[in-house]
Amino acid sequence: MPFAVYVLGLMIFSMTxxxxxxxGMMSSLSQEFGVxxxxxxxxxxxxxxxxxxxxxxxxVGLLRVPRKKAFLALALVFLAGQTLGALATSYxxxxxxxxxxGVSSAASFGVSLAISFTLVRPEVLGRAASIVxxxxxxxxxxxxxxxxxxxxxxxxxxxxxxxxxxVLFAGVLGQIAxxxxxxxxxxxxxxxxxxxxxxxxxxAYATSMLVIGATFAGxxxxxxxxxxxxxxxxxxxxxxxxxxxxxxxxxNIVTGRFADRYVMSILTIxxxxxxxxxxxxxxxxxxxxxxxxxxIAVGLAGVTMNPAMTTRITRVAGTGPLVTTVHGxxxxxxxxxxxxxxxxxxxxxxxxxxxxxxxxxxxxLGLLSLLPVLPGKSKRAGRG
Numbered sequence: 286m287p288f289a290v291y292v293l294g295l296m297i298f299s300m301t302x303x304x305x306x307x308x309g310m311m312s313s314l315s316q317e318f319g320v321x322x323x324x325x326x327x328x329x330x331x332x333x334x335x336x337x338x339x340x341x342x343x344x345v346g347l348l349r350v351p352r353k354k355a356f357l358a359l360a361l362v363f364l365a366g367q368t369l370g371a372l373a374t375s376y377x378x379x380x381x382x383x384x385x386x387g388v389s390s391a392a393s394f395g396v397s398l399a400i401s402f403t404l405v406r407p408e409v410l411g412r413a414a415s416i417v418x419x420x421x422x423x424x425x426x427x428x429x430x431x432x433x434x435x436x437x438x439x440x441x442x443x444x445x446x447x448x449x450x451x452v453l454f455a456g457v458l459g460q461i462a463x464x465x466x467x468x469x470x471x472x473x474x475x476x477x478x479x480x481x482x483x484x485x486x487x488x489a490y491a492t493s494m495l496v497i498g499a500t501f502a503g504x505x506x507x508x509x510x511x512x513x514x515x516x517x518x519x520x521x522x523x524x525x526x527x528x529x530x531x532x533x534x535x536x537n538i539v540t541g542r543f544a545d546r547y548v549m550s551i552l553t554i555x556x557x558x559x560x561x562x563x564x565x566x567x568x569x570x571x572x573x574x575x576x577x578x579x580x581i582a583v584g585l586a587g588v589t590m591n592p593a594m595t596t597r598i599t600r601v602a603g604t605g606p607l608v609t610t611v612h613g614x615x616x617x618x619x620x621x622x623x624x625x626x627x628x629x630x631x632x633x634x635x636x637x638x639x640x641x642x643x644x645x646x647x648x649x650l651g652l653l654s655l656l657p658v659l660p661g662k663s664k665r666a667g668r669g
Contacts, residue, residue: 287404289462290413292455293397296360297420299451300390302428303367304332306444307383308505309433309526312512313441318376322509322637323628328383329505330628333620335387340614343392352400353463359396360456362389367452371445391617394418395610400463422537425584426530430523433508437519480602481611488654489601490615492552493594495651496559497619498626500587502644503563504529505624507580510637515576525580532584537592544592548600551593553655558586560648567641591616623647 307314311325318324343359350358366385373379401413432444480486511517511525540551559582566579595612602608626647627640635642 286413286416287462289404289459289464290401290416292458292462293356293401293417294420296356296393296452296455296459297397297417298424298428299420299448299455300363300386300393301421301424302432302451303363303370303386303445303448304329304390305424305429306432306448307332309429309508309523310436310441310444311506311508313436314379317441318379320376321632322506323631324376326505326624326628326631328379329501329624330621331380331383332387332390333617333624335384336391336617337614337621338391339388340391340395340610340617343388344395344610351465352396352403353459353465355396356393356400356459356463357456359389359393360452360459363393364449364452364456367445367449371442371449387617391613394613404464419534419537421588422530422534424530425533425588426527429530430527433523433526437523480608483602486598486602486608488657489594489597490612492651492654493598493612494615494619494622495647495654496552496556496590496594497588497616498623499556499559499563499644499647499651500583501620501623502627502640502647503566503583503623504587506627506631506637506640510570510641511576511580514570514637515573516571517573517576525577528577529580529584532581533587533589536585536587536589540589541592544596548593548597549655549658552590552597553652555586555590555593556648556651556655558582560645560652562586563641563645563648567638567645570638570641 307325307328311322314325314328315322363386366382366389369385370379370382373382397417401417405413432447435441435444435447507526507529508522511522512519517525540555544551562579562582565575566583569575594616595609598608598612623644626643630639630643631637
């Protein structure tokens with residue numbers, strides 16, 4: 286496997302750490318900017334909203350740009366946004382920084398995958414993709430807890446600067462390791478747009494959005510819930526979120542192995558597990574034991590359904606860049622919906638545990654979105 290593929294994975298790890306780390310330093314940012322915990326949750330939504338806009342638009346805009354040049358340009362834009370966040374003196378500045386980093390991060394995912402596919406033989410494309418996207422899972426297992434430790438010992442700005450250094454390092458390695466590529470050929474947008482007339486594609490998109498929305502409704506507020514309601518000390522929160530991250534890595538490995546054969550079974554079992562875990566957490570939020578089990582269960586069954594969701598999309602509508610990019614935007618929309626609805630529930634006075642119930646409700650809706658498919662599961666599992 287070429288070294289450049291690992292460099293691309295490092296860039297995704299760095300950017301995803303930036304995306305998630307706000308969830309682990311909500312209290313620090315709330316005190317810094319004089320806003321509520323729910324308002325800090327909206328910073329997570331802003332990042333995801335930037336991804337929703339940035340994914341399709343920048344992917345289309347960069348189709349005629351050599352991929353290495355596009356990769357480096359996106360890294361530079363992200364670097365500027367992350368630096369603005371590290372220097373932010375107001376909530377508004379931080380909001381702008383999160384949008385800029387979200388927009389550039391979305392396009393970086395697509396460009397990084399495209400580059401990795403040109404560097405390896407056709408028979409190992411899946412392995413290359415798993416290394417690049419593995420940066421996302423490792424960010425939850427290592428990046429997020431590390432950012433929280435930096436926050437606790439050196440302040441939240443140190444966490445932002447650490448990501449700046451990581452992105453700069455990955456960009457320099459990319460300049461050295463990624464070979465210069467010719468200008469890519471333009472894609473056939475007419476053929477790709479035809480895929481969006483397929484109702485099954487939109488049904489699959491809906492399930493993906495609800496899966497991610499349910500996960501992030503709870504995950505976005507795990508840190509304050511675990512510390513203020515479950516009674517864990519501040520030093521334990523990074524460890525718990527690290528365990529959550531390890532669970533996502535394990536779940537991703539298992540799901541990826543079976544996604545090709547059991548797409549609908551994985552989605553059904555995963556959504557049932559997600560519903561039960563979030564509801565149990567909400568019911569017994571003051572129990573440390575239940576909280577720990579619930580955090581692990583959400584890690585195993587939440588974002589780890591991504592391989593099955595992606596497989597379903599490709600079987601329904603193919604592997605065209607526009608279809609897969611819009612799927613990424615739909616997933617980001619789930620992040621926005623989940624974290625925003627969780628924050629809204631807190632703001633309306635339903636309590637700090639209310640995002641867990643919001644997540645459970647979204648998971649139930651996700652199960653309902655599968656009902657039109659499940660009766661014919663045995664015949665249509667292969668087609669998603």
